[in-house]
Amino acid sequence: MFAYVKNKFVDYNQAFIHIDERGFKFGDGIFDTIIVNNYNLYQWDFHHNRIVKGLKSIKLKGDISGLKQIATKLLRKNKLANGLIRLSISRGVGSQGYLPETTKPTIVMQAMSAPELNSQMANLFLSNYRRIPSCCIPVSAKTMQGLCSTLARTEAVENDCYDALQLSINDKIAECSSSNIFWFKDGKLYTPSLKCDILPGSIRSAVIRLSPWPVIQGEFLIDHLQNAVEIFITNVAVKALSVKRIKPLNKIYTHTEVATKINSLLQLDIEEATRGKN
Amino acid sequence: MFAYVKNKFVDYNQAFIHIDERGFKFGDGIFDTIIVNNYNLYQWDFHHNRIVKGLKSIKLKGDISGLKQIATKLLRKNKLANGLIRLSISRGVGSQGYLPETTKPTIVMQAMSAPELNSQMANLFLSNYRRIPSCCIPVSAKTMQGLCSTLARTEAVENDCYDALQLSINDKIAECSSSNIFWFKDGKLYTPSLKCDILPGSIRSAVIRLSPWPVIQGEFLIDHLQNAVEIFITNVAVKALSVKRIKPLNKIYTHTEVATKINSLLQLDIEEATRGKN
Numbered sequence: 001m002f003a004y005v006k007n008k009f010v011d012y013n014q015a016f017i018h019i020d021e022r023g024f025k026f027g028d029g030i031f032d033t034i035i036v037n038n039y040n041l042y043q044w045d046f047h048h049n050r051i052v053k054g055l056k057s058i059k060l061k062g063d064i065s066g067l068k069q070i071a072t073k074l075l076r077k078n079k080l081a082n083g084l085i086r087l088s089i090s091r092g093v094g095s096q097g098y099l100p101e102t103t104k105p106t107i108v109m110q111a112m113s114a115p116e117l118n119s120q121m122a123n124l125f126l127s128n129y130r131r132i133p134s135c136c137i138p139v140s141a142k143t144m145q146g147l148c149s150t151l152a153r154t155e156a157v158e159n160d161c162y163d164a165l166q167l168s169i170n171d172k173i174a175e176c177s178s179s180n181i182f183w184f185k186d187g188k189l190y191t192p193s194l195k196c197d198i199l200p201g202s203i204r205s206a207v208i209r210l211s212p213w214p215v216i217q218g219e220f221l222i223d224h225l226q227n228a229v230e231i232f233i234t235n236v237a238v239k240a241l242s243v244k245r246i247k248p249l250n251k252i253y254t255h256t257e258v259a260t261k262i263n264s265l266l267q268l269d270i271e272e273a274t275r276g277k278n
Numbered sequence: 279m280f281a282y283v284k285n286k287f288v289d290y291n292q293a294f295i296h297i298d299e300r301g302f303k304f305g306d307g308i309f310d311t312i313i314v315n316n317y318n319l320y321q322w323d324f325h326h327n328r329i330v331k332g333l334k335s336i337k338l339k340g341d342i343s344g345l346k347q348i349a350t351k352l353l354r355k356n357k358l359a360n361g362l363i364r365l366s367i368s369r370g371v372g373s374q375g376y377l378p379e380t381t382k383p384t385i386v387m388q389a390m391s392a393p394e395l396n397s398q399m400a401n402l403f404l405s406n407y408r409r410i411p412s413c414c415i416p417v418s419a420k421t422m423q424g425l426c427s428t429l430a431r432t433e434a435v436e437n438d439c440y441d442a443l444q445l446s447i448n449d450k451i452a453e454c455s456s457s458n459i460f461w462f463k464d465g466k467l468y469t470p471s472l473k474c475d476i477l478p479g480s481i482r483s484a485v486i487r488l489s490p491w492p493v494i495q496g497e498f499l500i501d502h503l504q505n506a507v508e509i510f511i512t513n514v515a516v517k518a519l520s521v522k523r524i525k526p527l528n529k530i531y532t533h534t535e536v537a538t539k540i541n542s543l544l545q546l547d548i549e550e551a552t553r554g555k556n
Contacts, residue, residue, distance in 0.1 A: 005297060016294035017302060019283060019386050024295060025366070026424025027305020058425060059432055088303070091428075096390065097515070098427040098456050099435060108297050112374065132414045133447060136407060137425045145423050146304025147336060147415045149376040150369075154337055157377060169413060169447065178376050237375070 002077045004070055004109035009077055012110075021106055023090025026098065027144035029105070030054040031088040034071070034202075035236050036111070039081050040274035041071060043202050050200065051089070054141030055105075060091050062105040074111050083113045084236060088144070115237050121244035121256065122162035122233065124176065126222070127152040131166045131174040131197045139197045153177040163233060165246055172196045172219045179235040180204035181243075183228035184213070184258045190224065193217035203234040203266070210265045213258075226251065232259035239263050280355045282348055282387035287355055290388075299384055301368025304376065305422035307383070308332040309366040312349070312480075313514050314389070317359050318552035319349060321480050328478065329367070332419030333383075338369050340383040352389050361391045362514060366422070393515050399522035399534065400440035400511065402454065404500070405430040409444045409452040409475045417475045427455040441511060443524055450474045450497045457513040458482035459521075461506035462491070462536045468502065471495035481512040481544070488543040491536075504529065510537035517541050 003015040022028035032051055035042035048067065055064065071085045088108040095101035129152040137145060152164035156177065163176040175181060175198040182191045182204075189211050192198050196219055208215045225231065231243035231253050240263045242256040281293040300306035310329055313320035326345065333342065349363045366386040373379035407430040415423060430442035434455065441454040453459060453476040460469045460482075467489050470476050474497055486493045503509065509521035509531050518541045520534040 003297060015297045017297055019281060019293045019295055019366070019388070021302065022428075023305075024299065024302040024368070025309070025422065026428055027301075027422050028425055028428050031303065058429065088297070090302070096393070098424055098431045100428065100432060110297070115374070129415070130411075130413045132410055133408075135447060136410045136414075137429065143425055144303065144305050145425050146376055147306055147421055147423050150300075150304055150306050150378065151336065151415065153376045154378060169411060 001111070002074060004074050004107070006106055009074065017090070017106060017108065018093050020093045021090055022092060022095070022100065023088065023106065023144055027146070028100070029060065029088060029090035029144045030058065030141050031086065031144060032142055033236050034085045034087070035270060036075060036080065036083050036085055037270050037274040039072065039075050041068065041085065042270050042273055043206065044068060046202050046205055050142065054138070054143070055089065057138035057141045058143060060089065060105060062092070062103045064089060064105065064107065067107070070107070070109055074109055078111045080111045080113070083111060086110045086112060090144070118238060118241050121242045123160065123244055124163055124165040124233070124246045125156035125159045125161035126246055126248065127155060127164035127166045127177070129155065129164070129166060130169045133169050133197050140194065140200055142199055149177040159247060161247055167222065168197045171221060173222060173224065174198050176233050179233040179238065181231065181233050182207060183225055184230040185228045187213060189213050189215045189258070190220065191215065191217055193219060195219055201235060203236060203239060206266060206269060207234055207240065207262055210269055211262065228253070230255040230258045232262070239266050279389070280352060282352050282385070284384055287352065295384060295386065296371050298371045299368050300370060300373070300378065301366065301384065301422055305424070306378070307338070307366060307368035307422045308336065308419050309364065309422060310420055311514050312363045312365070313548060314353060314358065314361050314363055315548050315552040317350065317353050319346065319363065320548050320551055321484065322346060324480050324483055328420065332416070332421070333367065335416035335419045336421060338367065338383060340370070340381045342367060342383065342385065345385070348385070348387055352387055356389045358389045358391070361389060364388045364390060368422070396516060396519055399520045401438065401522055402441055402443040402524045403434035403437045403439035404524055404526065405433060405442035405444045405455070407433065407442070407444060408447045411447050411475050418472065418478055420477055431455040437525060439525055445500065446475045449499060451500060451502065452476050454511050457511040457516065459509065459511050460485060461503055462508040463506045465491060467491045467493045467536070468498065469493065469495055471497060473497055479513060481514055481517060484544060484547060485512055485518065485540055488547055489540065506531070508533040508536045510540070517544050
């Protein structure tokens with residue numbers, strides 16, 4: 001497999017960056033993961049917009065033109081028609097301390113197969129780690145600051161759960177360590193609004209666009225899930241994955257109809273959006 | 279110059295890590311910076327203890343034995359008797375998502391000259407970025423989650439200041455982007471306690487140990503600085519650096535006597551602690 005590192009396509013095993021890369025020293029950069037279908041990037045405009053906004057929010061300047069062309073070339077070189085593109089933009093090499101002294105970002109790209117979709121309903125663990133608030137770092141950007149998610153996901157797995165449900169520091173339902181959350185109640189879909197310090201996920205955005213039910217974005221306490229009929233989580237790897245239980249809460253959710261419908265709408269949208277472009 | 283990367287001493291220009299290193303993908307690791315004098319590491323026990331606690335707090339397991347020996351060998355190879363050792367421990371290569379699937383941490387070490395000490399008093403900027411609270415990630419560990427510090431320091435420099443003074447999310451004085459803060463008032467030294475979501479800095483610890491004045495660690499609002507006679511910030515690079523003003527507050531601080539005394543005590547302590555060991 002080939003990867004793209006700093007203007008070059010290189011063998012994955014030779015895909016290296018320098019130890020003084022700020023992405024390594026300080027997690028100083030952003031990344032993104034994009035669905036690939038038929039050699040095409042699904043929702044590229046959404047991702048590109050999030051990348052540009054993200055870079056602006058962390059004050060990372062520098063040339064990032066040609067990302068789509070690089071991704072397409074990488075997929076062709078790897079003969080990977082379907083899967084995921086993972087893209088990182090780190091602030092670059094240089095500067096001993098926190099103050100950036102470089103405007104040459106390092107672009108890294110990888111092409112990879114999509115993981116197998118889960119066929120079982122997922123258990124979530126109500127995390128002890130809160131999401132980082134937006135008064136500390138930009139949270140609408142998919143930054144390399146992944147320790148909070150790493151610790152929450154680890155804690156979830158230690159508790160025999162698939163993922164962690166994390167609250168904001170204001171006790172509102174926020175998101176999972178690597179996915180957004182939706183729930184169905186009274187004929188409507190509910191999901192935390194961007195005020196809850198969540199990442200605006202690309203599948204979250206697609207679900208809001210495609211849902212045949214009204215979608216209410218708001219600020220909700222955990223109690224709001226008590227009378228939900230169905231819960232599911234979303235990201236580019238799992239699409240919409242149904243939730244069975246949120247430990248240590250006792251309620252068991254059994255319905256999967258809404259997630260099933262959303263998944264079929266997503267699949268149609270992906271096919272439609274990527275048809276025949278290549 | 280040589281660097282140490284994954285069990286090898288390598289030329290600095292060839293010091294690479296893989297793009298799938300979790301330190302690069304997620305800032306998933308810790309680092310530390312240690313003063314070197316006469317080929318000896320100042321306050322090694324403090325640093326080693328912080329490293330061990332830090333690794334535990336981010337649940338990073340794996341062999342990290344021999345760090346001191348590696349550091350000493352690196353200094354000898356580089357013929358660097360005085361300066362700094364910078365040490366990074368990243369969780370290692372592997373695992374596509376946040377969930378760690380590796381227990382082989384990657385150890386990186388660099389030896390470098392200490393920066394020139396500032397002879398001028400520093401201006402601080404009262405940052406718009408709050409310190410990340412300990413309910414989100416461990417803050418007593420020097421993690422690679424450096425975006426908050428990077429953004430705060432950048433904002434400070436944009437406002438013609440040397441560093442940023444950051445508050446906790448509860449409006450308490452916390453620390454600067456890369457230094458701790460002390461102030462002198464009524465014959466006592468004041469500094470934020472660890473409850474204020476600050477890093478327990480190594481020079482902070484030395485100042486508390488060496489101070490001829492009582493040191494009060496507590497939770498203070500920014501108003502507490504209004505009647506301070508003198509302010510200084512501390513880290514391994516600047517030791518104790520006097521502060522002239524905290525923008526946009528108007529008060530000008532002119533005294534430097536306490537910082538001067540602290541610096542001379544620090545210098546004596548460094549000489550004493552590292553004398554004749556090598």
